[in-house]
Amino acid sequence: MSSYHPLTEEEAVELAKSVPNVLQPGQEIVCREIGDGNLNLVFHVSQPTTGASLILKQALPYAKVVGESWPLSLDRARIESEALQIQGKLAPGLVPTVYLYDADLALTVMEDLSDHVIMRRGLMEGGTYPKFAEHISEFLAQTLFFTSDLGMNQQDKKALVKSFINPDLCKITEDLIFDDPYTNSPNNSFDDHLQEEAQALWDDTALHLEVALLREKFLTHAQALLHGDLHTGSIFITPESTKVIDPEFAYFGPMGFDVGAVIGNLLLNYAGQEQWSPDESTRRERRAYLLETVRDVWTLFDRNFRQLWDESVMDRMARTQGYQHHYVRRLLQDTVGFAGCKMVRRIVGLSHVADIDKIPDPAIRHKAQRLALSIGKSLILRNRDTFSIDEIIDVADSAVQAARN
Amino acid sequence: MSSYHPLTEEEAVELAKSVPNVLQPGQEIVCREIGDGNLNLVFHVSQPTTGASLILKQALPYAKVVGESWPLSLDRARIESEALQIQGKLAPGLVPTVYLYDADLALTVMEDLSDHVIMRRGLMEGGTYPKFAEHISEFLAQTLFFTSDLGMNQQDKKALVKSFINPDLCKITEDLIFDDPYTNSPNNSFDDHLQEEAQALWDDTALHLEVALLREKFLTHAQALLHGDLHTGSIFITPESTKVIDPEFAYFGPMGFDVGAVIGNLLLNYAGQEQWSPDESTRRERRAYLLETVRDVWTLFDRNFRQLWDESVMDRMARTQGYQHHYVRRLLQDTVGFAGCKMVRRIVGLSHVADIDKIPDPAIRHKAQRLALSIGKSLILRNRDTFSIDEIIDVADSAVQAARN
Numbered sequence: 127m128s129s130y131h132p133l134t135e136e137e138a139v140e141l142a143k144s145v146p147n148v149l150q151p152g153q154e155i156v157c158r159e160i161g162d163g164n165l166n167l168v169f170h171v172s173q174p175t176t177g178a179s180l181i182l183k184q185a186l187p188y189a190k191v192v193g194e195s196w197p198l199s200l201d202r203a204r205i206e207s208e209a210l211q212i213q214g215k216l217a218p219g220l221v222p223t224v225y226l227y228d229a230d231l232a233l234t235v236m237e238d239l240s241d242h243v244i245m246r247r248g249l250m251e252g253g254t255y256p257k258f259a260e261h262i263s264e265f266l267a268q269t270l271f272f273t274s275d276l277g278m279n280q281q282d283k284k285a286l287v288k289s290f291i292n293p294d295l296c297k298i299t300e301d302l303i304f305d306d307p308y309t310n311s312p313n314n315s316f317d318d319h320l321q322e323e324a325q326a327l328w329d330d331t332a333l334h335l336e337v338a339l340l341r342e343k344f345l346t347h348a349q350a351l352l353h354g355d356l357h358t359g360s361i362f363i364t365p366e367s368t369k370v371i372d373p374e375f376a377y378f379g380p381m382g383f384d385v386g387a388v389i390g391n392l393l394l395n396y397a398g399q400e401q402w403s404p405d406e407s408t409r410r411e412r413r414a415y416l417l418e419t420v421r422d423v424w425t426l427f428d429r430n431f432r433q434l435w436d437e438s439v440m441d442r443m444a445r446t447q448g449y450q451h452h453y454v455r456r457l458l459q460d461t462v463g464f465a466g467c468k469m470v471r472r473i474v475g476l477s478h479v480a481d482i483d484k485i486p487d488p489a490i491r492h493k494a495q496r497l498a499l500s501i502g503k504s505l506i507l508r509n510r511d512t513f514s515i516d517e518i519i520d521v522a523d524s525a526v527q528a529a530r531n
Numbered sequence: 532m533s534s535y536h537p538l539t540e541e542e543a544v545e546l547a548k549s550v551p552n553v554l555q556p557g558q559e560i561v562c563r564e565i566g567d568g569n570l571n572l573v574f575h576v577s578q579p580t581t582g583a584s585l586i587l588k589q590a591l592p593y594a595k596v597v598g599e600s601w602p603l604s605l606d607r608a609r610i611e612s613e614a615l616q617i618q619g620k621l622a623p624g625l626v627p628t629v630y631l632y633d634a635d636l637a638l639t640v641m642e643d644l645s646d647h648v649i650m651r652r653g654l655m656e657g658g659t660y661p662k663f664a665e666h667i668s669e670f671l672a673q674t675l676f677f678t679s680d681l682g683m684n685q686q687d688k689k690a691l692v693k694s695f696i697n698p699d700l701c702k703i704t705e706d707l708i709f710d711d712p713y714t715n716s717p718n719n720s721f722d723d724h725l726q727e728e729a730q731a732l733w734d735d736t737a738l739h740l741e742v743a744l745l746r747e748k749f750l751t752h753a754q755a756l757l758h759g760d761l762h763t764g765s766i767f768i769t770p771e772s773t774k775v776i777d778p779e780f781a782y783f784g785p786m787g788f789d790v791g792a793v794i795g796n797l798l799l800n801y802a803g804q805e806q807w808s809p810d811e812s813t814r815r816e817r818r819a820y821l822l823e824t825v826r827d828v829w830t831l832f833d834r835n836f837r838q839l840w841d842e843s844v845m846d847r848m849a850r851t852q853g854y855q856h857h858y859v860r861r862l863l864q865d866t867v868g869f870a871g872c873k874m875v876r877r878i879v880g881l882s883h884v885a886d887i888d889k890i891p892d893p894a895i896r897h898k899a900q901r902l903a904l905s906i907g908k909s910l911i912l913r914n915r916d917t918f919s920i921d922e923i924i925d926v927a928d929s930a931v932q933a934a935r936n
Contacts, residue, residue: 275751291689
């Protein structure tokens with residue numbers, strides 16, 4: 127069973143049995159394929175009598191998005207598996223444990239997180255996650271600092287850059303986030319009522335300049351090993367636990383792209399509260415919670431990152447007075463710009479988010495979409511002038527005020 | 532003869548004979564090893580009766596600098612050979628032709644350029660090279676533009692980044708250019724009379740901040756395939772011809788590092804004119820020529836680069852209004868900063884230049900060293916505020932005025 131083919135459920139069960147110390151011999155095993163079939167097969171293998179379970183994730187040699195299909199390298203399974211193992215070492219407990227990786231089958235066998243929910247869904251259902259900001263900021267600070275030239279041997283980093291060259295998956299980001307939304311591309315997909323807003327995006331050359339600069343950073347700035355797709359659909363969560371999954375987009379890029387993905391997706395949910403809060407007072411409360419979370423994610427990340435720097439920086443020149451300040455300020459600015467790009471593309475680009483798209487009433491949906499676009503555009507336009515996370519909170523607050531008037 | 536060992540002259544001759552269409556059979560062949568023995572063996576193989584000749588360059592598995600020896604990857608021979616071939620395609624006639632590359636022997640057989648002189652020596656001897664600025668700016672614009680995300684397919688570029696990961700050689704630059712000169716490192720080497728100037732470098736935290744930022748760019752900014760060591764000792768020249776050699780430091784880094792290397796080395800010769808001009812009037816003339824060359828190198832590079840951009844840019848977002856201007860301005864700023872770093876390290880760091888070190892009179896040498904340090908420091912300190920090449924000319928001019936007073 128060593129050369130590549132999509133696994134059957136029977137084969138998945140046999141592979142699951144080969145993992146030591148998880149399933150008990152001689153007990154009933156249940157297997158379900160639970161992937162969405164667009165990029166990967168995902169088998170959930172469990173043993174009802176013992177409660178043991180695990181996940182087998184196998185890459186498919188193509189991507190399907192909204193009916194279209196294009197070939198996609200199986201090498202992404204290696205990248206995902208290796209990234210998970212690096213992240214697991216740097217941020218223990220914050221990613222699923224990898225039990226086994228089979229290169230020929232493009233298969234990773236890992237910890238089952240069915241007791242968690244996908245954070246996007248959790249937020250849509252009104253969940254609060256008091257540990258989230260602490261956990262995700264630790265994940266971000268540890269993985270970004272210790273895979274950068276600040277926190278690891280600079281020659282070893284170059285070898286790691288080499289093994290995380292990820293052209294296929296980077297191209298998806300380059301097209302769908304940093305190009306299509308800013309032109310009348312056939313890849314775009316948006317509600318008819320957004321035609322005017324889309325046209326405004328395509329005509330806004332000041333916005334395009336900022337996007338071009340952020341795109342350039344994504345293409346050239348090999349700062350740290352990124353997760354590369356750190357939206358709230360890549361996070362499994364409970365009130366006590368946070369697990370970051372699916373790092374198949376991992377590559378060496380600008381740190382702010384990961385931090386911005388988290389913040390941008392919190393703000394997409396913030397925009398979606400037009401729907402997900404039952405009344406005005408809940409909505410106000412919910413939005414306050416989300417903005418507090420945005421603030422905490424940055425503030426704790428900032429604190430953790432600087433602490434790692436002070437304790438563990440490996441680059442003598444990086445200890446220069448004023449350099450840390452300069453570095454972290456640019457990191458905030460990148461975060462703001464990338465957060466904005468992440469928001470805009472989810473409204474007019476190919477791939478959307480449930481926080482907005484699942485709003486059934488078109489008028490309410492339109493309001494949420496305009497709010498998300500307004501915040502996203504503001505963040506992109508002001509990214510290079512940002513000096514404090516408070517400014518982001520103000521942007522989000524003002525956008526809601528403006529939408530009300 | 533396929534597995535690695537340092538070649539004998541006899542073996543070099545046999546290999547030279549195997550290159551088609553260069554040497555004639557049955558005619559006398561002369562072979563001389565002409566390398567300095569620190570990094571490579573270099574065999575000059577020639578045929579006096581026909582005038583045919585070629586060069587065999589073989590990497591040694593170690594580097595020797597000022598008596599010290601450390602291991603160095605033979606992979607640099609592959610990198611040099613592949614870089615030469617890419618550069619030869621992009622800038623025809625501006626690098627030696629590669630006849631043969633033997634991976635096992637870490638050997639490149641290439642065009643003999645004995646009819647050229649090393650530019651550093653040519654400049655020291657008062658040579659003028661009316662075609663140089665045109666040639667080198669074409670080399671820079673072609674090789675940098677077409678190996679960047681602007682001028683090549685962005686997924687193909689990622690594969691090229693992977694094959695030019697060059698940790699050993701990058702480390703030499705990171706240590707010797709972006710670290711040692713700014714601290715009391717045992718790698719440094721300078722005349723006793725420079726103790727005060729060296730101490731001032733080690734204490735200047737404003738300077739260190741700029742160097743830290745430039746170092747970060749060298750470490751993370753994978754903008755284009757650089758030559759990586761483009762000083763005037765890596766250029767063979769005649770009044771009509773320019774050939775760039777020795778790209779073993781090639782890797783994907785910030786474009787300004789190559790442009791800055793050329794400009795910094797012209798300015799080192801400018802500082803050395805304390806010695807190399809026989810009288811004050813020649814000195815003034817010579818310095819005017821060098822500054823004109825600095826200006827032309829930038830101006831022609833700027834023009835060529837923008838022309839390639841206008842004609843051939845492959846990134847839709849890069850056509851955004853204002854982006855080219857923003858990009859080229861940052862490129863000038865990087866050029867200025869890197870030119871400064873290249874100058875400073877040649878005065879107090881491990882590896883020096885003959886333009887300065889071969890000045891026999893210590894007082895004259897000291898004057899030239901102070902001039903080079905003064906220009907280098909100014910360029911580093913003002914790099915992020917530079918908007919025009921005129922400012923560089925002014926810095927160099929003012930430093931000479933100040934030294935006179």
